[in-house]
Amino acid sequence: MRSGDNRGVSMMVEYLILLGILSVFVAVAALSLEDTLRKSQVSKVVDNQFSDVASQISAQVVDMATLYPSNGYLRAKVYMPSSIGDIKYIVGFEERGGKRYIFISSDRGEFRKYLSLGAFANLKFENISGITHSLKEKHELLFTSASIIYPTAVLKVRPSAIISGSNVTIDVSESYSPVDWWWVVKSWNGSELASGDMSVTKKEIGIYWSSDIETLCKYNSSTESAVCELRLEVYDSRGFTADDTEEILIAKKVGVEPELYIKKFASPETIQVGQPFELHIRMVGRGFVVEETRQNLSVVTVVDKSGSMHAGNVNEAHEERTKFGEFMYSLNPNVVSVNVGVQKGKPVYIVVYTNQSMPFWSYSQTENLPSGISPDDAFTLYVNGQPAPKTTTRYSWRAPSYGGVNFECVNGELTQTNGICYETTPGTTETWNLSVVVSNPESIQLNILVFERESSRNYNYRLLLSNQTQYNPNYAIHNFKFDPGYTSNDRYEFAYVFIPKNYGEKVNAWIKNLNTGRFSFCRDYTDVGGKVCFVQNVPAGQNVSVYIVPSKIDASYVAGSLWMEKLDAAKIAAIKFIRESLNETDYKGLVDFSTCANTYEVNSSSPYLRNLTTDSNAVVDKIKNIVAGGWTNYIEALEHAKRVLTENVTLIKGTKPLVILLSDGMPTCRNVSSGSTYCSFGKYTCSDTACNPDDCGGEVIPKADELKNTKIGDEYIDICTIGFGEKSYYNETILRAVSGRHTSSGVVECYYPAETLDQLIDAFYSIGRIYKIAATNVSLVDTIPVNLSLYLYPEVQPELTVNGNANCSLNWTFVNGSTLVNVNCSEIYIDDEIELVLTLVTNEFGGGFVTVNEGGKITFTDINGQQRAIDLPMLRLELKEAKGAEVKIS
């Protein structure tokens, strides 16, 4: 090797070695420079960028806190780079040491930053949470806040006073929660009396005297009674609770004077700013409906027995009747259905029949069948769902025979047996569906035959189908009965069942006549627009059956009403009143009137007081035997009532005289043509049968005033009137004017309209309750302070509900920012419920409590004539901020 070559190799090696050393140096230097130059810069950039993102979120949270929808949501997009440098990161909220932070952390954890949200975050938000990753496509902040509707508990106990061992109705129906809720009512000792869920809000329970009553309730040893507190607790599925209490008077005996029970409560008891709430002030006449609680009465019942109170036949009953019940049934007609193949152009002759007898359609066995009706009318045939018209006529020599029966057909009805017939020519070759409904309440053997002819000129029949089936009808039976003890010989004039046309045209009906044991067909009457079942002289206490049998395939429902004679209804109501509303010590008398009035002698044992008696049965027996007929002579009826009450004022002194006048018609007058048959005092004459209302008023009202101005002892006569039946039949204006009840605030109207039997009974019952006063001259004054506003809108006004006979008025005035609410009741009677409901809204902000109406007061006169004043309790309502405000990042 030459020296030059050696040098070259040596330089090459030297170069490589030097390059290697340099490379190592450069690599070490580069690493060092990366660390010193790049990473330190990256950390600064990340720090800045993290601050930016955190500040952005913080700014949005502040904005949300500024807007702060108290019942709603706010959703805002958050923008952030998916990476900073090549660093991916997560953003979220974190709570540390009681402070809330936004944190941002690189996903490897080498960079981390916290930004405090300040004190407002703790104050404003109940919860702040969530996390998001920078690589997520979208980021958002969601603020939510909901107004919580707290549950409400309202307990009402009826009656408010009971004798130990009696039942009370627990009513929690006014309680409320927007979610599922349950309730429990506990007694004074904490034991459970009743409970249920939101679907059962009324329960009847027995209340019994127990030894702990004397210690746990407000016990009055002199009257052996106690006022105990029942507590209602309402729980809902969110875990919220509410409670309410109600007082009840429990007595061992009835010698407790009636009084006024007052309750004031707010609903709900926890509210939020701006949320309206109801303030209820409830006054209840608490006491016992027995003779000790009120003055004795002397009552003359004056019953209208004019001709319109009676109906002697069905046509009269269409006009004059009283509803006493209703019924409704779903129907599912039994339909026999067959299919048959028919050919185009070949006439098809269909026969539906039975060989059995059908007594419900037989004149000899069923009453009231209209002429021209036959068992054939029970059958209805449908071809492909359409009713087959009854138009086919085929005389015997051209009609088919089968099984020894010739199927002669006249107007769609078979002449040789019970059934129908129908011929038609198919337009196409196809399969027909034949359906049959038989409206007959008994099972029959039903036959369906289908014949075919080759052509319309050919009368040779080919049997296509023969179907025989036992037809069992599906039908409804409605039973009802009249109560015994109200009418002469326990017989009612008539029973009238009405089925409106929309139901009646799809059914046939029969009613059982208990006198003959046979059924009576229910006919259609166009003048009343429906089907009527009518039987007369109906014995009480026995079931009257109405059979309702579908006649059409689409009869799915039937409803109807039950009616009785007006006079019978009046007898029931008057007798119930005497037996149930009047006491054994009350005096009772009876006057009935039509063309003339008649006073009944009910007290044969006393020569000094013949027309009034304390014996209820004596009056009841007379009422039972009243027979209707004649005109409507009001003036004489009133005169007779006066004579009854003034027969012996000494004997009935101290009682409250009362006339109850029941009438279903306008007062009539002496017609020139009626001559002397019309009994009347004074000049009560006119040229027509029914007097002009003004003329009548001119005669009748002064006579009524004469009565009302008559005193028996210290008591004026009261007149209560009942307009019975359709309002257009009687003169309501006159009946209102005739009525009058003397109260501490003057003479007030005492008029009750009644159309149905139930309404008539209620009218009498209401009159009976009037004389059971718990308090008089009741005045409630409550002031709504400036921190509360009365919520007034067209649909929301202060509301006064009177359940009973109390006569109350409500008014409110605005004085210096406060609202003065005033309720006045001239009387409150036992079991009356008067409830004042004010919708209020608080003007205060923030948490704490709101005081509701200090200084409210009720003044009244108790039954002993003593003036009393009761301070209304002050309520404290909890005022809460909207709960559940939270912010979430995602």
Next chain:
Amino acid sequence: MASVKERGQVLILFTLLISTIIISISVLHAQNILAGMETSRTMMMFPKEEIRNLKDLAGIAVKKMPPAKWGEYSSDIYDQVRVLYSQKGVYGDLIISESGSKVILNFISGDVEYSETMNCAGGECK
């Protein structure tokens, strides 16, 4: 000659190294300049005032509600507010319900969606 060549190579290598570092730092620097942009954008874009205005409108609408035909009035207000807000390129509505005791507000913009049911009993919305 050889030493000159070697120095040149080292120079080139270092130049490459330094320029790489400077480029990457400049990228970071550019990002650093952008810091604060999201915050300021949010501050500017958040429709705080529009939503506040909607709340104010609710109060005014309830205060001016007529004693009758409030259903008709509510319908008119709803239409008017929708038109008003659509002119700003956003959606806003205002539904007066329950005879003025409740007002439902809705607002939707590109970035923010808002809905609130306000109690407005007594003519004052809270």
